[in-house]
Amino acid sequence: METAPVSGTAAPAAARGSGPGSPAAQRVLWVAVYAMLVLAPMAFVAVAPDAARRSGLTNASDGIGFSALAVLALQLGLPARLRLFTRPFGVDVLLRFHRLVGGVALALALLHVVLLMVDDPDRLSLLDPVDAPWRARAGLLCVVALAVLVALSLWRRPLRVPYEAWRASHLLLGVLVVAAAVGHVVGVGGYAGVGAVQATVAALVVLGAAAVFALRVARPFAAAGRPYRVDRVLDERGGATTLRLRADGHAGIAFSPGQFAWLKTAASPYALEEHPFSFASSAARPGAVELTVKAVGDFTASVRALAPGARVLLDGPHGSFVPARPTAPYVLVAGGIGITPVMSLLRTFADAGDRRPLVLVDANRRWDDVTFREELDELTRRLDLHLVHVLSEPPEDWTGERGRVDLRLLARVLPDDVAGWNAFVCGPPPMVTAAVEALRALGLPEEQVHAERFADV
Known part of the structure; x- marks a missing residue:
């Protein structure tokens, strides 16, 4: 199966308590x-x-x-x-x-x-x-x-x-x-x-x-009863492309940050070609959504060719993310294009004026690969956001974090009271596994850690 270019398919939500409805x-x-x-x-x-x-x-x-x-x-x-x-x-x-x-x-x-x-x-x-x-x-x-x-x-x-x-x-x-x-x-x-x-x-x-x-x-x-139209197609850093979509004749699909939808670009709603992509936009504006994808397979590469006004369909929302502690601060760990659902969380918090503490560890290979780099800097001014960039192939003059996301790195950049925070991790499976294990070692209970891994779909 083709690898989804964003981690739209959610890993199992951790247990939210032990009651019969959990x-x-x-x-x-x-x-x-x-x-x-x-x-x-x-x-x-x-x-x-x-x-x-x-x-x-x-x-x-x-x-x-x-x-x-x-x-x-x-x-x-x-x-x-x-x-x-x-x-x-x-x-x-x-x-x-x-x-x-x-x-x-x-x-x-x-x-x-x-x-x-x-x-x-x-x-x-x-x-x-x-x-x-x-x-x-x-x-x-x-x-x-x-x-x-x-x-x-x-x-x-x-x-x-x-x-x-x-x-x-x-x-x-x-x-x-x-x-x-x-x-x-x-x-x-x-x-x-x-x-x-x-x-x-x-x-x-x-x-x-x-x-x-x-x-x-x-x-x-x-x-098919709630189509979207392509408003703009934007090139992003790291070889990614953002589709800005506007609801056509309806108010939009209500979604929560961290959820995703299956995108279909074919004229027929019954065509078989469709792929899952995370919502990157604020949940406060379901009528104007953004999906950011990275060209990996033939389908994701063809997304760049969509013209403004093109009709697309979204099957969603899907995803099992529900924060264990709704009002608690967040640790956000993203790898590469795994930043996409994280951006939905950040943009939603910014639209709501939510000033809870946030720490984002954004891991990429090179500095020019950092998708949404400029907007992330802007969000540090609109939110109580501590932004940590991690590069595995940094330039010679790089003074920030380097290498891989692991226990030592997270222990350096996260606060001492992190055990009471929510955690959202998204990216390639090896990075997600390492980050989840590190967060648990730092005291975060399993029910407060939500992970999404890139998946074949």
């Missing part, structure tokens, strides 16, 4: 529900009327096969951007889990086949794509299509598959895999008489279809 409690609930849906088929096999007449390997294979079907159906729901799931986990966690579980589903499907063959070698004839019964061919189609889907996800770039073509194939193959798996189960029919199996298979099919409809039909339709 993100931590919601995560526990949804993990339990997911595990129950995946493991329940094992129980269905054990209580089936004819389970005693089947061999142990066959029962194990059937239970694993049903679990694989459950995983596949749930895979359709994970990327659907449903706030019910994105709020407690964050979109990037769901997408990474979706990518990981694709391989798990393939392993379960292969294990299902292998156990059947080991239990009775005569079943090898079921692998004949020409003469095998249709139910067996449906199962074979499911496994082959799933293997192709996983391979394309892992090796899209080495194979030089265009992003749009990959995304279309990913959707079509996903639907084909689930449809073939359901056809295989219905055709075999060994457990069709078990009411729990019937209900579960039906529910999973409906869930998967509803998720695809929500993502590919309902959300684009809603976005």
Whole structure:
């Protein structure tokens, strides 16, 4: 998948307390529900009327096969951007889990086949794509299509598959895999008489279809009803580009600092090409938003070519950031273009006249790479902002901080009472990991540290 040029996909929000409505409690609930849906088929096999007449390997294979079907159906729901799931986990966690579980589903499907063959070698004839019964061919189609889907996800770039073509194939193959798996189960029919199996298979099919409809039909339709127009396209330092957008015929999408939206530049709302970018502008002005992107892939490079007046669509807002202590000061750590959501926070504070203490550690390679450099200097006058630039390749006359963001650097620049502050960290994964570990070592509780990492999307 293409790497998002800004960290628009949020890492999981830290627990905001331990009550039943907290993100931590919601995560526990949804993990339990997911595990129950995946493991329940094992129980269905054990209580089936004819389970005693089947061999142990066959029962194990059937239970694993049903679990694989459950995983596949749930895979359709994970990327659907449903706030019910994105709020407690964050979109990037769901997408990474979706990518990981694709391989798990393939392993379960292969294990299902292998156990059947080991239990009775005569079943090898079921692998004949020409003469095998249709139910067996449906199962074979499911496994082959799933293997192709996983391979394309892992090796899209080495194979030089265009992003749009990959995304279309990913959707079509996903639907084909689930449809073939359901056809295989219905055709075999060994457990069709078990009411729990019937209900579960039906529910999973409906869930998967509803998720695809929500993502590919309902959300684009809603976005098409609130378009934006390109107002200006601005070149920024560090090879970044800012899109200034104005709401066209509506008041704008209300968002909070630290959130992001999926940007679509195609004329059709149902086109597959879209990418996530953080809001860089003040949340006080949803009708005039800014997205700052850095050219990494073909899509982000094409953003520079957008002409004023061009119509674009935003699907959002998304993101799970909610400060644990709403009125507390902030530690802000940004790496490269990770400054984008931080700018939204700073601009929102400036518009509100909020004078709480702020410390921004902005890490870049070179001085000329510092995006928003001049505006950051201006914000030090409008806010109670202590700005710390960190360069990994500083000029010879550089007197500021140099190297990487680590515990020693943060200990030097942060106040002694930082344990009571909120922290927002955004940037490349290695920098984010180092900064989060350092902040925790300095006494910030986990629930006060929010991290966003660049993600493949």
